[in-house]
Amino acid sequence: MSNKIGNTEMTGFREPTLSPTSGYVKFRNLPIGHSRWTKGFWADKFQKATDTMVPYMGELLCGDVGHALNNFKIAAGEKTGEHQGMYWHDGDFYKYMEAKCYVYAIRQSPQLLEELDEYIRIIGKAQEEDGYLQTQIQLREELGRYQNRKYHEMYNTGHLLISACIHYRITGQRNFLDIALRQADLLYSLFMPENDHLARFGFNQTQIMGLVDLYRVTSESKYLQLAEKFINNRGKYKVEHNATTEGYPIGDMVQERLPLRESEEAVGHAVLALYYYAGAADVYAETGEKALIEALDKLWKNVTEQKMYLTGAVGQAHYGASSNRDMIEEGFIDGYMMPNLTAYNETCANLCNAMFSYRMLGIHGESKYADIIELVMFNSGMVGISDSGKEYFYSNPLRMVNDTRDYHSHENVTETPNREPYLACFCCPPNLVRTIANFSNWAYSLSEKGLAVNLYGSNRLDSQLQDGTEIHLVQETNYPWEGLINISLEKCKEAAFEIAFRIPDWAKGASLRINGELWEESCKAGTYCKILRKWKAGDHIGLDLPMEICQMEGHPRIEEVRNHIALKRGPIVYCVESPDLPKSTSILDVYISADTQWTPVFQPDFLGGLCTLEGSLLVRNNKQSTLYGSISKPSFTPIKTKMVPYFSWSNRGQAEMSVFLPVVWNIN
Structure with a gap:
């Protein structure tokens, strides 16, 4: 295969996230498709992605429920109607296309390629002459280009660039890449010059990763320069305390109170932060800038040592404040503040934690980064989708009590007691499915x-x-x-x-x-x-690798889990779920004895085949029912039961669940 892009002759595939000339990485990625799951856990998940996850998502996004492809058709003049979906819905569709590309890389189905070509034709027709492509703006006359960053133009652009580069590497076709190049060239013409308004416009910055990817495909240095420009612009302008723009919190919420190179603490919206850090890691891999990697090292350590759950999940709160007391949403709060019941832990944020660690693995070549990838994917990542592959979680708490999530009161349904067949805020499902479809490419590095x-x-x-x-x-x-x-x-x-x-x-x-x-x-x-x-x-x-069952406890500063323990075996975190408790037993009445001996039992016919832990728990008899009350000695009834992998809960109807349980110690 030989293609010419600009003045650059392209031959063969380029590596997915690291250019072959970069001297600033210890590990390099394999070409897509060189590693393939053959059987077992991940092979089953990839098969389900092929047979169910991707096709079902296509039904949603290409039909009237998801309406994403309809938005492009309307912008292309092939359909009448109005834009539907969130401002970032274009990006959701690009992620779905990326997942489809990964499946094609393994399966080589001509039908998949034909379907992708049809999407690309429609998207290309929707693109304006100067390269602009944002259906949420194009189809709403009252909105203007790059006027309000909460309209997520950068986020959509980033996923367009990433998906187009993946499509080019896998297929060798230029049709999608040409669309991305026109969009990126428009971005360069607008954002490379100094402009106070546009300089603060980065926001949800997937465009940094996308621009670096374009640089790796084309060798055009302007795309890398623009990616670095977006990093340099953050923290450049003074931010008033608890300032807002168009009613949306800024400051720490969008990582702009400090320049990245001076940052030591992960702050604000967790997805915005981790996409930003992942993009900066991509830039470092190409430039080798010492200040950049020093900051990223501190940020990775802060996330994983002070703000990450046992499951690898991140983004502790739906609403809260940063350590600087800026308002934040869906993000990081103070270190060691780790609520279980109200934990937000957006699926996208958890996956971004793995994406950031994957880039740090490439840079440093140290096993601790792969440990985080594995922790996320087996726990806080896979919990985002049901065993059937057709229902989704957006937020992922470590405890669920049935009467505590009245999700119908939320305008945007993100905190649900059950996985849902469609989420109006649809960013997480295609993010997870594209990661599952591509995960075999993370198994090895050069x-x-x-x-x-x-x-x-x-x-x-x-x-x-x-x-x-x-x-x-x-x-x-x-x-x-x-x-x-x-x-x-x-x-x-x-x-x-x-x-x-x-x-x-x-x-x-x-x-x-x-x-x-x-x-x-x-x-x-x-x-x-x-x-x-x-x-x-x-x-x-x-x-x-010894698979011991470990009793895990939290740092003493995590008030929520003091005198609680959780069970972990290998990379799998376990939980207790109400279907495995006596009828009408509340999860809040369940305790665990530190002396209990647990036995791993593989159950091939249970939820696709998984290992449970069999043993006994304690149900408290004289439970507290008032706000406060006196107690002389708690009384318990032991029950035989099992613990299930956290990722597998909520596949047996509406249920209560907890990862951490209060512990009864037998101290002699």
């Missing part, structure tokens, strides 16, 4: 000395190392339910190269064998076990 194994799950890798030599291997495992991973090399170069195996931070006592012989050097938890040797076809690596 390192300077060879290959890094980041994620575990049965798969097949057919690719090349950085020196161009072929590598073919097969991974077989029942992970995450079992900790034994078997990897067989089918083809590799004769010269020595390194394979690095991630040892998760929870895998104390991990061991590794090569062709049956114990590897005597370190398999320390929380690191990559790096083995440099002459490998050969037929070599077998056996990695054993």
